[in-house]
Amino acid sequence: MRKYAVIYRSILMENLQYAMNVIMGFITYFMIVFILMQLWNYMYSNPADLIAGYSRQQMIWYVMITETIWFGTRTATVTNQVTADIKGGNIAYLMNKPYHYTLYILTKYTGEWSIRLPIYAVFAAAVGVIMVGRLPDFHIITLLAAIPSVILGITIQGVFKLCISLISFWIEDSNPFQWIYDKLILVIGTIFPVEIFPETLQPLLKLTPIYTVCYGPAKLLVDFQMDKYLEILLAQVLYLGLGILLMFFLYGKGVKKLYVNGG
Amino acid sequence: MITKINMSKRINTITTVKNQLQVCMLSVKYNIMRGMLNRVTFLTNIIFMMLNNAAFLIQWIILFRLKEDIGGYTLREVMLQWALSASSYGLAHLLFARVFSLSELIINGKLDSYLVQPKNVLLGVMTSATSTSSIGDLLYGLCILCIFCFSFRNLLLFLLFTVTGATILTAYALLMGSFSFWFVRADMVGNNLVSSMVNFSTYPDGIFKGAVKFLLYLIIPTGMSIYLPVHLMVNFDVGQLFIVLGFMFLLLTAAIFTFYRGLRRYSSSNLMNART
Numbered sequence: 080m081r082k083y084a085v086i087y088r089s090i091l092m093e094n095l096q097y098a099m100n101v102i103m104g105f106i107t108y109f110m111i112v113f114i115l116m117q118l119w120n121y122m123y124s125n126p127a128d129l130i131a132g133y134s135r136q137q138m139i140w141y142v143m144i145t146e147t148i149w150f151g152t153r154t155a156t157v158t159n160q161v162t163a164d165i166k167g168g169n170i171a172y173l174m175n176k177p178y179h180y181t182l183y184i185l186t187k188y189t190g191e192w193s194i195r196l197p198i199y200a201v202f203a204a205a206v207g208v209i210m211v212g213r214l215p216d217f218h219i220i221t222l223l224a225a226i227p228s229v230i231l232g233i234t235i236q237g238v239f240k241l242c243i244s245l246i247s248f249w250i251e252d253s254n255p256f257q258w259i260y261d262k263l264i265l266v267i268g269t270i271f272p273v274e275i276f277p278e279t280l281q282p283l284l285k286l287t288p289i290y291t292v293c294y295g296p297a298k299l300l301v302d303f304q305m306d307k308y309l310e311i312l313l314a315q316v317l318y319l320g321l322g323i324l325l326m327f328f329l330y331g332k333g334v335k336k337l338y339v340n341g342g
Numbered sequence: 343m344i345t346k347i348n349m350s351k352r353i354n355t356i357t358t359v360k361n362q363l364q365v366c367m368l369s370v371k372y373n374i375m376r377g378m379l380n381r382v383t384f385l386t387n388i389i390f391m392m393l394n395n396a397a398f399l400i401q402w403i404i405l406f407r408l409k410e411d412i413g414g415y416t417l418r419e420v421m422l423q424w425a426l427s428a429s430s431y432g433l434a435h436l437l438f439a440r441v442f443s444l445s446e447l448i449i450n451g452k453l454d455s456y457l458v459q460p461k462n463v464l465l466g467v468m469t470s471a472t473s474t475s476s477i478g479d480l481l482y483g484l485c486i487l488c489i490f491c492f493s494f495r496n497l498l499l500f501l502l503f504t505v506t507g508a509t510i511l512t513a514y515a516l517l518m519g520s521f522s523f524w525f526v527r528a529d530m531v532g533n534n535l536v537s538s539m540v541n542f543s544t545y546p547d548g549i550f551k552g553a554v555k556f557l558l559y560l561i562i563p564t565g566m567s568i569y570l571p572v573h574l575m576v577n578f579d580v581g582q583l584f585i586v587l588g589f590m591f592l593l594l595t596a597a598i599f600t601f602y603r604g605l606r607r608y609s610s611s612n613l614m615n616a617r618t
Contacts, residue, residue, distance in 0.1 A: 103527070106534035107541075114545050121549040122409055130408060252383045255390030255475075262397035271404060 082178055083186045090190025101198050108150045108199065109206065115142045115270065116210065131274040137301050138272075140207060140214045144297040145269035147203040151196030152233050156188045161244035162253050165333075174334060181241060181330050188237045196233070214301065224308065225299040231315040232296045236264075238322035239288055245326070248333030260288075268293035291318045365461050366469045370437055373472035384474055391478025392485070395428050398544065413548020420546060421490040423572045426500065427543040429483025430507025430567060435476035438468040438512045442536065444519030445529030454610045464601055468512070480504075496575060503571035506590050510567040513590070514539060517597040523604025535562060543568040563593065 116139055123135040130138060161184060164170045174180050207214070243260055246253040268289035273281055284290060295311035378384045399421075406417050415423070435442065444467065447453050456466045487500050518532030542564040550558060559565030566589045574582055 100530070103530040103534070106531070107537055110534070110538040111541055114541060117549045117551075117554075118405075118412075118545060121413060122405070124409075250382065250386065251380055252387065255386045255394075258390055258394040259397070262394050266397045266401045270401060275404060275408075 083182060086178070086183060086186045087190045087193075090187050091193055094191055094194040098194060098198065101195050102202075104150070105199065105202050108146060108203070112143055112146055112203070112206065115139075115146070131272060133272060133274070133301075134215065136211055136215060139211045141272055141297045141301045142270060143203050143207050143211075144300050145293040147196070147199045148229065148233060148236075148293065148296060149265065149269055151199040152188075152192045152236055154188060154191040154195070156184060156191060157237050157240040158244055158254075158257055160184070161241060162247045165245075165247040166251060170334075171337060181245075181326050184241055185234075185237055188241075189234070192233055192237075216302075217300075221300060221303045224303065225296055228299050228308070228311055228315060229296040231312070231319060232292045235288060235315060235319050235322055236292045238319065238326055239292075242322065242326050242329055245329040245333050248329075248336050263287065264289060264292060272298065285314070288318070291315045362462050362465055366465050369466075369469040370472055373470075374474065374477075377472065377474035387475040388478040388481070391475040392482045395424070395479065395482045398424065413546030413550075415546040415548060418490050419572065419576060421486050422575060423546065423568060424544055425483040425486035425490070426503055426507060426571060426575075427483075427540070427568050428479045428486070429500070429504040430511055430543075431540060432476040432479030432481075432483060433504055433508035434511045434515075435473040436480060437472070437508070439473040439476070440471040441468050441512050441515045441519060443471075444516065445522040445532060448519070448522040448604075448608065449526060449529060451608075451610050453605075453608055463605065464516075464598065468516075491575075499571075499575050499578070503575070503586075506586055507567040507571065509590050510563055510593055511536075511539065513594040513597040514563055517593070517600055520597065520600040520604045523607045538562050539564050539567070563589070566590070566593075 119135065119138050119142065122130065123138070126135050128135070133141065164173060170180065173183070176183070239260065240257065243256045244253050246256055267284070273284050273290065273294050276284060284294075291311070291314055295315060299308055299311060377387075402417060402420050402424075405412055406420075410416075412420065440447070447467065453463075453467070456463050456470070459466055483500075483504065487496065515532075515536045518528070518536055521528035521532060539562045542558055542562060547555065547558065547565065547569040555565070558569070566586055570582060570586055574586070
């Protein structure tokens with residue numbers, strides 16, 4: 080475990096040097112959130128309306144939180160780096176290091192979002208308070224309680240994206256699969272809470288990563304309920320366990336297919 | 343005698359332009375052929391890009407379940423907007439993908455190999471890369487048009503506005519990228535603005551109000567590349583068509599001028615690289 084802590088610390092220090100890049104990336108975040116704010120403002124023609132049980136403020140804050148998680152964890156480590164390592168053959172060198180390659184990538188990913196996410200969260204909170212107003216019935220204790228769920232959601236996201244990247248062992252370019260996964264999360268997960276979908280579809284959506292990555296953490300921050308909290312945490316722990324098993328399975332199968340051509 | 347000289351000059355100019363265009367087309371053709379070396383990856387890229395775009399259908403179906411019209415648009419018009427947006431983006435990235443990473447070439451001093459080639463520098467840079475997945479965007483746009491609002495008139499207008507939209511997007515990316523000749527951090531601002539142009543293009547302009555609308559027509563020209571063309575496809579107006587065409591030529595001229603002004607400031611990084 081200590082070697083992963085050292086990796087984490089070095090990535091953290093490295094990313095602190097590039098905090099300015101994260102701040103510049105906030106322009107895109109702001110633009111997207113601004114568009115979605117305008118969209119939901121339009122959808123709530125009467126500000127007192129409720130859509131799927133959400134008020135206008137809750138809905139916009141929900142979108143802002145999911146987008147913050149999305150942007151705060153968007154790094155190329157679990158996607159492009161893994162694909163490039165496999166495609167370029169660098170994996171042959173990395174797999175002989177005294178760590179497990181997938182855990183090394185996950186540690187690096189954690190080091191990166193540890194810097195990005197708090198920066199995005201602070202900016203997002205400022206934008207939210209200025210443009211939408213305070214989130215109704217929000218207490219600091221809600222934030223503290225939701226933090227484990229946010230961390231679990233982000234880790235699940237990293238594990239699943241890494242699993243998709245490992246497909247590169249079989250198909251040269253795994254990017255098209257990443258697009259589909261990203262769209263599943265972005266289009267369905269970040270813009271709409273699960274309750275907005277027809278009731279027949281809701282149980283199905285609870286089985287997808289949308290529930291554990293986006294909906295869970297955002298729902299807890301917007302509308303905290305203890306029974307929901309336990310349900311979401313349980314689903315996340317199960318999801319993470321399955322995801323890690325799948326990740327080790329894919330990696331184990333993949334490295335057996337590896338051909339080293341020398342050089 | 344003077345008429346003969348003028349004629350021969352004109353023929354020379356036409357031949358030069360023809361040759362330049364031929365070289366550009368060949369460059370794009372070889373880029374695509376390179377992408378086709380791995381057939382499975384090539385086809386997966388195209389098909390999955392179409393599926394990727396189709397995912398947004400779910401978003402709009404859900405939104406239209408909540409409200410009958412959004413920003414004055416029905417589902418048919420939103421789909422038309424999506425089709426035009428995807429096709430313009432696809433065409434721009436199919437022919438001129440390198441423009442979207444121009445800043446990187448400038449900042450890292452990688453323009454040398456283009457400067458020494460016996461053809462137009464800008465055209466050489468612009469056509470030196472192709473994004474194969476953009477074929478999926480282009481096809482998706484055409485498919486959506488055929489499914490939701492096909493007519494011969496719509497098809498002709500759609501093809502025209504795909505070209506104007508792609509030209510405006512490319513010119514805007516070229517303009518933003520060219521600022522890197524002067525400012526190091528310009529790439530970050532430029533990339534953000536170009537991606538904002540794409541993001542705004544998939545939502546109806548009716549949801550934006552006041553100064554934002556003004557911004558969307560002049561600072562981030564999504565209005566001229568997508569919104570106005572969609573309005574024109576619904577209600578045709580010759581005057582507005584000329585506004586779109588005029589804006590396109592103006593932006594293109596400004597972008598080309600900025601690129602060549604900036605090129606005077608370019609300094610090589612003495613990297614050894616070759617283009618074959």
